[in-house]
Amino acid sequence: xxxxxxxxxxxxxxxxxxxxxxxxxxxxxxxxxxxxxxxxxxxxxxxxxxxxxxxxxxxxxxxxxxxxxxxxxxxxxxxxxxxxxxxxxxxxxxxxxxxxxxxxxxxxxxxxxxxxxxxxxxxxxxxxxxxxxxxxxxxxxxxxxxxxxxxxxxxxxxxxxxxxxxxxxxxxxxxxxxxxxxxxxxxxxxxxxxxxxxxxxxxxxxxxxxxxxxxxxxxxxxxxxxxxxxxxxxxxxxxxxxxxxxxxxxxxxxxxxxxxxxxxxxxxxxxxxxxxxxxxxxxxxxxxxxxxxxxxxxxxxxxx
Numbered sequence: 001x002x003x004x005x006x007x008x009x010x011x012x013x014x015x016x017x018x019x020x021x022x023x024x025x026x027x028x029x030x031x032x033x034x035x036x037x038x039x040x041x042x043x044x045x046x047x048x049x050x051x052x053x054x055x056x057x058x059x060x061x062x063x064x065x066x067x068x069x070x071x072x073x074x075x076x077x078x079x080x081x082x083x084x085x086x087x088x089x090x091x092x093x094x095x096x097x098x099x100x101x102x103x104x105x106x107x108x109x110x111x112x113x114x115x116x117x118x119x120x121x122x123x124x125x126x127x128x129x130x131x132x133x134x135x136x137x138x139x140x141x142x143x144x145x146x147x148x149x150x151x152x153x154x155x156x157x158x159x160x161x162x163x164x165x166x167x168x169x170x171x172x173x174x175x176x177x178x179x180x181x182x183x184x185x186x187x188x189x190x191x192x193x194x195x196x197x198x199x200x201x202x203x204x205x206x207x208x209x210x211x212x213x214x215x216x217x218x219x220x221x222x223x224x225x226x227x228x229x230x231x232x233x234x235x236x237x238x239x240x241x242x243x244x245x246x247x248x249x250x251x252x253x254x255x256x257x258x259x260x261x262x263x264x265x266x267x268x269x270x271x272x273x274x275x276x277x278x279x280x281x282x283x284x285x286x287x288x289x290x291x292x293x294x295x296x297x298x299x300x301x302x303x304x
Contacts, residue, residue: 003302004039004137004252005287008058010048010104014276014285015057017304030064031057035064036289037132041254042072042139046101047277051108055119071126071160072139073183078105079123080169080290091169095269097200126164127158128182131249132293140185140255141211143243148180179241185224185255186211189242196231200204210256210273211242212265219270224256245269250296252288262286262301270296274303 003022008015013093016031024031024038031038038061044054061067080092082104092098099106109116128150129138136142153164153175162169167175180187187206190196195205207223216222217236246250247268254273262274262284275283286303288296 001035001289001291002037002039002135003033003287004041004135004270004272004291006041006274006285007043007254007276008048008054008285009043009074009277010045010051010054011276011285012048012050012053012057014304015054016125018285018287019057021304022289022302024066028064030060030063030066032064032066038067038135039252040067040069041137041252041272042070042126043074043254043273044069044072044130045078045105046074047104049104049107052112052115055122059119059122065169068130068137069126069132070137070139071123071128071183074105075123076179076183078102079120079165082120083165085169086166087221091166099104109238111300124157124162127162128154128179129158131158134249134294135290136249138251138253139183140253141181141243142251142253143178144179144246146181149174149178151180153194185209186243188219188222188237189217191233194231194233196226209237209242210265212245212269214244214266217242233247250290250294252290257283259283262288262303263298264296267295269302272301 019031024033044058045051046191058069062069077092083091085091098169112233154160167173168179170176185208187205195203198204207226209222219232219237223232251269253271256271257272257275258271258273259275264270270288271295272286276285284303286301289300
């Protein structure tokens with residue numbers, strides 16, 4: 001079956017250690033397992049010390065039929081960094097904040113222009129999501145209306161068309177909003193008079209949510225990355241403001257920098273991003289060993 005692996009962020013050595021722990025062996029230029037296939041939820045790059053090594057391992061596995069890979073927001077941003085906006089700039093602005101975010105990847109990629117170009121072309125070939133017979137995989141949030149918009153701008157394998165990349169990175173376009181949801185997460189606007197300052201010292205008027213939770217609708221319970229929480233309303237989010245999930249199949253996501261021991265978000269939803277790139281060193285690189293079960297289990301997580 002499948003081993004669904006979380007955000008790697010350039011930690012190639014940890015990736016190799018996890019593959020070994022999962023029983024994969026390096027043969028004929030790719031890590032292989034006699035019975036299982038790896039699925040990556042994306043975010044291979046940025047932050048870590050081994051950008052090229054990480055990309056090369058996962059790409060070689062895909063080329064050998066040993067892995068499936070979807071588009072993370074960091075791969076999306078890496079492509080947008082290089083594409084013209086038609087006005088003398090780039091779809092992802094080359095400002096100080098974005099430069100800092102991409103520094104680790106650019107430092108390695110720009111040493112080999114041919115590898116850089118080939119890698120960007122590969123990123124553009126990755127699907128936004130997987131909807132397989134037994135499971136679904138998306139980087140941040142499964143949302144059927146957003147999926148329908150993405151499908152209208154993609155091929156039959158959920159790979160964005162060449163013409164779609166400008167729209168996908170243009171605020172105000174429906175495709176931009178759909179990508180934001182599925183690739184970066186579900187946001188809820190705060191009521192008038194409320195805002196908070198994020199870790200980047202930017203004032204925000206919407207919160208990114210733990211959209212999968214069904215045990216609470218409270219702003220302070222569902223908010224991600226907000227400190228202190230008392231800057232948020234002390235009350236519930238309006239009904240209908242969260243996407244929910246149809247639970248037709250188990251869903252695997254990354255993106256959220258979870259902390260602690262890997263565990264499920266619900267019996268049908270597993271986040272496999274457990275903060276391998278945390279500067280504190282407390283994060284782990286995690287995978288979930290999926291064998292077709294429709295009720296997921298915490299016992300199926302493996303990590304290093």
